Structures are given as structure tokens and as C-alpha cells.
Amino acid sequence: KAGVTQTPRYLIKTRGQQVTLSCSPISGHRSVSWYQQTPGQGLQFLFEYFSETQRNKGNFPGRFSGRQFSNSRSEMNVSTLELGDSALYLCASGEGLNTEAFFGQGTRLTVV
Amino acid sequence: GENVEQHPSTLSVQEGDSAVIKCTYSDSASNYFPWYKQELGKGPQLIIDIRSNVGEKKDQRIAVTLNKTAKHFSLHITETQPEDSAVYFCAAEPYSGGGADGLTFGKGTHLIIQP
Numbered sequence: 741k742a743g744v745t746q747t748p749r750y751l752i753k754t755r756g757q758q759v760t761l762s763c764s765p766i767s768g769h770r771s772v773s774w775y776q777q778t779p780g781q782g783l784q785f786l787f788e789y790f791s792e793t794q795r796n797k798g799n800f801p802g803r804f805s806g807r808q809f810s811n812s813r814s815e816m817n818v819s820t821l822e823l824g825d826s827a828l829y830l831c832a833s834g835e836g837l838n839t840e841a842f843f844g845q846g847t848r849l850t851v852v
Numbered sequence: 853g854e855n856v857e858q859h860p861s862t863l864s865v866q867e868g869d870s871a872v873i874k875c876t877y878s879d880s881a882s883n884y885f886p887w888y889k890q891e892l893g894k895g896p897q898l899i900i901d902i903r904s905n906v907g908e909k910k911d912q913r914i915a916v917t918l919n920k921t922a923k924h925f926s927l928h929i930t931e932t933q934p935e936d937s938a939v940y941f942c943a944a945e946p947y948s949g950g951g952a953d954g955l956t957f958g959k960g961t962h963l964i965i966q967p
Contacts, residue, residue, distance in 0.1 A: 744895075773954060773955075775955075775957075782941075782957055782958075782959050782960060783896075783941065783943075783955075783957035784957075785953075785954035785955060785956065787954075788954055796953055796954050798954060799853075830895055830896070837947075838883070838884055838945060838947045840886065840898060840901060841886070841898070841955065842898060843888070843895035843896045843897070843898075844895050845893075845894055845895045846895050
């Protein structure tokens with residue numbers, strides 16, 4: 741079985757721009773969650789989707805949003821990028837809620 | 853919300869010795885406790901997990917223990933090998949009738965295996 745696939749792997753954007761990151765979960769998995777990893781704050785929960793519905797959201801501003809499609813693939817969007825949004829964005833998939841979560845390799849976003 | 857503390861931040865052990873990493877959590881609603889290993893340039897890899905109805909779980913050289921009363925859980929790695937060198941994260945996930953709340957992670961432990 742293929743693992744969690746995140747695209748692109750690396751991204752450089754300018755302040756004020758917006759960005760969309762993509763995540764393809766493990767085949768058969770219906771839950772997708774997103775995390776932000778930075779050296780200062782560590783790994784922080786952004787949001788989780790299950791059956792195309794956002795089930796929970798972390799403590800991030802409204803500039804961070806996401807969605808899940810009927811095939812369980814997910815995208816997250818960050819609008820009006822700030823320098824502090826530079827981070828590794830990780831996607832994890834699971835069979836359902838409160839189940840094992842398997843991470844992708846992440847998308848490294850740099851905002852300049 | 854949940855808060856997870858992890859210690860130590862760096863742990864250096866001789867190859868072949870054991871390593872222990874400890875975490876505490878705050879939310880008594882947490883019922884799922886996974887451990888992840890992250891190597892440079894890679895995403896976190898799930899290595900073992902435990903649920904709140906179990907006190908201990910073992911998988912070859914790796915074991916996890918959970919003390920619900922004290923709200924702490926630990927990762928034990930025996931007979932350490934060079935490939936065990938990585939950053940290890942503990943996490944906790946509260947679960948209520950409405951659904952899971954997402955994983956709350958500790959700050960990580962950089963495990964260094966000295967040859």
C-alpha cells in the first residue's frame with residue numbers, strides 16, 4: 741500500500757500571497773488531519789476531516805482553511821501569508837477518528 | 853485543552869544500553885497515546901501506541917507504559933542501535949462523545965546513540 745502523499749514537497753511564497761497544499765491519504769483511509777511543525781512551537785494540530793466534514797479545528801487564525809473531497813483527498817489553504825507561516829506542514833491519515841495516524845513527508849513552506 | 857510535557861529534551865546513551873523517555877498529560881479525557889520517531893527530512897513515523905484501557909504494550913525492543921492515575925506514559929527502548937538515533941515525540945488525544953480532538957504533541961526528545 742502506498743503511504744500518505746503530500747505535494748508539493750517544497751514551496752517558496754511571498755508575504756501576502758496564498759498557498760494550497762495537497763494530501764492523498766492511504767487507500768481506504770477516511771480521516772485526514774493537518775499539523776504545522778516549527779522549531780519554536782513544535783507540532784501543532786490544525787484541523788481534521790472525516791467524510792468530507794471538518795470534525796475539529798486547532799487554535800489557528802481563519803487564514804488557515806481546508807477541505808476534503810469525496811475520495812478522501814484533502815487540501816489546505818493559507819491566505820495572506822505571513823513570515824511566521826514558514827513551517828513544515830504535515831498531513832496524516834487514519835481509518836477513522838481516534839485511530840492510528842500515519843504521516844506523510846510534509847510540505848516545507850518558506851514565506852519570504 | 854490538552855497539554856503534554858516531554859522529558860528529557862536530549863538523551864545520549866551508549867549503543868546497547870536502554871533509553872527511557874517520559875511524558876505527562878493534563879486532560880483526563882485523553883484515551884490514545886502514540887509515539888512517533890522522526891528522522892531528518894522525514895515525516896513522523898508511528899512506532900507504538902497505547903490506549904487508556906491498557907497499562908503496557910511491547911513490540912520487540914520497544915515498550916510503552918501508561919499510568920492513568922498519575923497521567924504519565926513512557927517509552928522504553930532496549931538494546932539501542934545506531935539507527936534508533938532520531939527525534940521521538942509523544943502525543944495524547946482526548947476523545948469525547950462528539951469525536952476526537954486531534955493529537956497534542958510533546959516538544960520531542962533528541963535521542964543520540966553513541967557507538
